[in-house]
Amino acid sequence: MAPCILATESGKYPGVSLDSCKSKLCISVLEQKKPFASVTMSEDKPFEKKPFASVTMSEDKPFDFLRVLRDGIIAGGTAGIVVETVLYPIDTIKTRLQAAHGGSKIHWKGLYSGLAGNLAGVFPASAVFIGIYEPTKQKLLKLFPENLSAFAHLTAGAIGGAASSLIRVPTEVVKQRMQTRQFTSASGAVRLILAKEGFRGLYAGYSSFLLRDIPFDAIQFCIYEQLRIGYRVAAKRELIDPEIAVIGAFAGAITGAITTPLDVLKTRLMTQGSMKHYSGLLSCTHTIIKEEGLAALWKGIGPRVLWIGIGGSIFFGVLEKTKALLAHQNSSVDLKSDSLKQ
Template sequence: MVGQCFILLPLARCQENGNADLKRKRRWAKLFDQLDLNKDGRIDILELRTGLASRGVSRSSVDKIVHAGDTNQDGELDFEEFSQYLRTHERQLKLMFSSLDRNNDGEIDAAEIQHSLHSIGLDISRKEADRILRSMDKDGTMTIDWNEWRDHFLFNPLHNMEDVAHYWKHSMILDTGEQLRIPEDLSEQSKSSVWRQLISGALAGAVSRTSTAPLDRLKVFLQVHGSFPGTSNVLNSFQSMVKEGGLGSLWRGNGINVLKMAPETAIKFTVYEQIKCILHGNNATGHLKLHERFIAGSLAGAIAQTAIYPLEVLKTRLTLRKTGQFSGIADCAKQMLQRESIRAFYKGYIPNLLGIVPYAGIDLAVYETLKNSWISRNTDSANPGVMVLVGCGAVSSTCGQLASYPLALVKTRMQAQASVKGGPHLSMTALFQNILTQEGVPGLYRGLSPNLLKVIPAVSISYVVYEYMRKVMGVGVPR
């Protein structure tokens, strides 16, 4: 009898495993049939993108699936390749599920999510853990079983808990051409990942600023002169720029605008990290509260601006220069030193510094309000998604610019006024009074239109280039 049990138990297990394999293959066959839109027995990348779009799978994730599963390199997946990819991926997902399921009860709760993320250096609140849980909990039990976990991540090419953490808590460095926001969770990553991400953000900002440089030059001219010299309206200002200095004149001042990005980004992040350590002590991985982020961001921005401010003044002078006035950045700096002394490099410093506070405060407050409003309306999603974050960033940046624009205008006029031979050198207060007297309140917003026009393209270009550079440098993507 005992011998029979020893024989029957392995047979029962084999039968059970065989049934599980059969069910899994049937499930994969059903998925394959749904994705094979033209019913030719193969799935190409376009069919996969179309079929997985409703599941919220990104184009980059689809590309990774095809790359990983296409063993014969024909650009398509047959059923065998599709099944092999899912078999391998489910095995990885099972290992991640087991690592999360600390009490081995076959289910993951919010506390286990918190603990797992804490173990890789990412601290989240219970509320955030509950939101992550609800995004995967299909039966309303406030726990995740294996089937829910597998179905949620089946077509997300994630390899480890770090990948899952980045999926749950995505961060971006987006440059609107005015101020660079430091992502909330950037400092929760490894140092090498942080600096690769900062480089990606700086390169994205460089491309973004170069693409919108003509609008930026027009803005500076409108701030200082009201229009391009010799024109009566804004519409023909671009034509006048090209006529005066050729097509390349549209990008005057852009070189130094791009050049100052790298040191400004590095200083801003380094100072932000130091302030975060002061606020949180040894708990460097803790989240900053909204007011703490405002303080840290404002101070980091002020110190970074102080360090690179001479480059800001040079950028304004080079933007406004006439053809042949300076041979380059060094010549411009040399002439300023000879004619105006070192103080010329800090013209407009006070209004620039004052402008950081309303910009940073309103930008952050509006961004958080919009993001949290979206989250409260979409409780089934743990991650707002990049397009929501880009939209929030564009709106919040616009609001911040509206609040700080008069100070930015006065700063630019102060930077430029020393270059006007024999022109008056007015203080910040005197400039404000002069503008209000001669031009009224609208005078404080000259150049606002091209400045706002460049926000959406700047954010969009910055995002596209940033995502591409993240992939190239292997930042926050499955490897």
């Protein structure tokens, strides 16, 4: 920088032009202002591996919405099934703790009660969420400035969560009724809920579910994406599987702890059945605080943080692995297609 300044002021260093100095100065300033969670990575030194959900968008190929949608559905559904199967007992314990009024006894049997029926809903719900999240995220990353990439992740997470809630809520209602031993089979639960409470019974606690899950999905995926981008930039390489797992666990645990009160309200509204202890979200909040104290809103926080922390580790690990496998398959198909064209 010093020779550049002297050349412009006193005419020394005649071999250095003013225009080149200005150009170098601009480049230096721009390099110092790159944000931590940058969406784009260095173009001159690309990483050796490019994952399916790469932070950067390909410049030489058009955005293939249908392919991203398809791969997101497959990866999301696979990750959802694995997580739900492995962690279902912890989720059951958490639900029973939250549903218990006062000093009610907690049952420890039948921790896998309702798993089969729940998986039938988890797969499409997870598939819809990731199937919508991935293309939405990639489109928004092109629209938002680099230093506002977090808003793209937040928005995509909220949109994906809202869309998948149409499947997730009935699934959650049936699951939690079975976890609290109100029913012994998913089909029986659906039939009796429809008979006693109508179609609206399958969407009991829908408002509390949205209040919990839309912020949860948006925050969790934003934390995960930003940590992954930041770590990737700092390490100057692709993340390995254990690193992805740790980041996923951290994002899940933090988000799970923050949203525990909303989860308690959702559980109470979904498991009250036709008894109608609570008339709505505000009524539920007021009644719990009045009868059981403020601490009751944090019931089940231990199992919830453990469940979602481990779940985040498994979910994001399986998600990224599945997307990487699909990306490899897609690359092979593209290479064959290109060779046939030639």
